Amino acid sequence: MSKKGSSHPKALYQLRKITRISALVILAAVVIGFFLPTDYRVERSIIINKPHDAVVKALLGGDSLSDWMFVSGGKVDLRQGDYQQGDKATISYDDSKVQGELFFTAVTTNSIAFDVKPKPDVDVVHNTIYISGDNKSTNVDWEISGKLRTGFLSPYLAFFANKIAGRNFETSLQHLKEKVELTQ
Structure with a gap:
């Protein structure tokens, strides 16, 4: 496999990681908001x-x-x-x-x-x-x-x-x- 093809799954893994972290941050903000006055x-x-x-x-x-x-x-x-x-x-x-x-x-x-x-x-x-x-x-x-x-x-x-x-x-x-x- 060429170098181009091998870096593609790595980029998808990074994107998935960023998306999950962003979702956790948004979820945490919403949950914290329920407890704030x-x-x-x-x-x-x-x-x-x-x-x-x-x-x-x-x-x-x-x-x-x-x-x-x-x-x-x-x-x-x-x-x-x-x-x-x-x-x-x-x-x-x-x-x-x-x-x-x-x-x-x-x-x-x-x-x-x-x-x-x-x-x-x-x-x-x-x-x-x-x-x-x-x-x-x-x-x-x-x-x-x-x-x-x-x-x-x-x-x-x-x-x-x-x-x-x-x-x-x-x-x-x-x-x-x-x-x-x-x-x-």
Whole structure:
């Protein structure tokens, strides 16, 4: 037999070995995914060098919410007046007629809780913003939590949610800080 013919079975053996190892890695990833949690929690904070009342006004202002809240590919629609418990805000997207919704579940002077349903077919994300401070500076702590239901990828997406979603909240908090600190 020629040298060409003798190397062919060796190449098939190598391909079979690579295919089996790949299948084992994929199977292990799926099995491990069954034991990982699909719920997530993301927290971010910022200190704003303005009084507590000014920060609360910006957080709840119907005309200011869209200025500071970052929505990837869209924005919160403007409205008149301040948001209160039970109020809803619409989220409009640039490239779609589909809209999301933001629903205020609790509003106090020290915390704001709201649920976000980014799109009709997406699960609700629970948000709570805690506000504490004095006449000089205000600490804003924002935390979100939820559960992902995207099949076997859910645990892996939940694992990386802090990094993925965290950037959006950092952007929103920075916009809030800039808006409030630049306002008289």
